[in-house]
Amino acid sequence: MAMPALPAARYPNSELEKKMGALAIKNVTKSFGDTHILKGIDIEIDDGQFLILVGPSGCGKSTLMNIIAGLEGPTTGEVHIGGRVVNNISPKDRDIAMVFQSYALYPTMNVRQNIAFGLETRKVPKKEQDEVIQRVAKMLQMDHLLDRKPGQLSGGQRQRVAMGRALARDPILFLFDEPLSNLDAKLRVEMRTEIKQLHQRLKTTMVYVTHDQIEAMTLGDRIAVMKDGIIQQFGSPQEIYERPSNLFVASFIGSPSMNFIDCHLAEQNGQIGVSLQTDSDARFLPLPNGQRLAGRVGQEVILGVRPEQLDVAHSDDNVAAISIKVNLTEPTGPDTMIFTKINGKEVVARVHPRDAKGPGETMRLALDMSKVVLFDPKTELRLE
């Protein structure tokens, strides 16, 4: 028997079912006159996810944040928040809290008033305001600053106040534009943990701009790597780290940066691989399931190897290994960076300090060929 047709309202469409803070940016472009800043941005995250925007200075991160907040309109494209198009909704009705890159603290108000302003506007009762201010001040270690004006604060203190002003609210979406860039190393690490815990507790959707590798990797559920107004790659931190879609992403994410070694794709004994040459050795290293690259044999490729994928070879390792001459070492504490040359290119390996040899000595390094990536030197795209 056929089910009787139910009124449509009982079955809201999937768009409406999406929860509050889901964010979708659909083909957004932005031009100021003839300068095209954003050239077709597509990003979609679920409610409660933590999105990281990274990219070199001037690539349009802040512009994108302003568009999400509604402070600027996109030239074309749509912004969806919680499943509805918000292009025509004013910033104050989008229920977004934002930390501005330049802090944007009200100079004539003291810290307490700065934090309270948004609460007042939204008619939060006075008593509740005070509680919120206390909570935020404690979290950001700025109880003693509450009666000061922004002009009497250091850069790092201002940044904390800007953070506090956003955290005092309970919005459906947080936007943070480099909120920790001016803090000292220790406070920065503390705040990073604090933000992570906060996100786990509140489960509010967050968009976070940073230049810091570690912040990007540790905080993000999703990372969008931008350059020149184009999303180069959008994915989970692990995906971006392990399978960067092009040379730019590979070199931008990770510190020290990925090694790029120019080589020829060759075939030996029925295996496809690359030949590497060092000052003390020359080897052919086969690629696991290299057959997929059969069509490219004889062509130039760029071999991408992360420093930690070059480790000291132990005799029983069943991996490709090559002997190298150490040019320089840089101990960082937990690891030691070994600088050498492979195929004429400077290469960094990250090894345990115990295994590190001194400059001029030779050592055997193992390459984890299952993890290395290959790029096409012309298109700069990763070879699948």
Place this chain on the structure above:
Amino acid sequence: MANNNKWARILVYAVLIYAVIYYLLPLYVMITTSVKTTEEIRTGNLLSLPMHITLDAWRKAWGTACTGVQCTGLSLYFWNSVRMVFPAVIISTTMGAINGYILSKWKFYGSEIVFAMLMYGLYIPFQVLLLPMAQTEGYLGIAGTTPGLIFVHVVCGIASTTLFFRNYYVGIPDELINAARLDGAGFWRIFFRVVLPMSLPIVMVTFIWQFTQIWNDFLFGLVFSSGDSQPITVGLNNMANTSTSVKEYNVDMAGAIIAALPTIFVYVVAGKYFVRGLAAGAVKG
């Protein structure tokens, strides 16, 4: 080197002292003359100190000197000016602040053109306005009244007050306005809570500027007021032009000082804000 420095210093001081004398001498003459008797002025030297000080000339200038047919001194004109200057200054400053706020922080399609046209207003010689303005005042039924004079001053002051505020507000970062918008504040709330509290220096600059312009205005006062609404500048002119048997320089000088006192007072009280405001507008980033 040190010698060079010394001579440079002496030269600078010489120039400065000359400038000081150049500006203060007329004031000295005005003040000393106003406290002399007519007799002493006639027989004495322009630069000599008064032999005995008398305030008779001041009393006469304020209360009994003839300005045309009536002989009630400058006091009526003075209060006319006071009644006219405060509303005119406050209204034109307020409108300048709001215009400047809109033209810098709430730009709309064509707002640059509006601003350019307003600035054009700075270059219009006011004489050109006299006829059309007189006609407009006639239509509005405020010709020859204090409100009519206030109207003229407000209209003619808006260009400069808008320019002052707009240029000052351009220096306030847009992100501050954006932060307030995200905090849920609207146009007026942002203006009163965020922008206006930052505006003290430019408010003072505009206030002093407008006060001086309007208080010292003679042209509009002469054309757009009549009888019981004439400002002090017109009164002073009438007084000095009313022919008496002997030219009473002491009364004229006292009258001139009375006419100038309020602007001097405003500069002394608010002058430090004036300098500070001009500087703030220049360096604000």
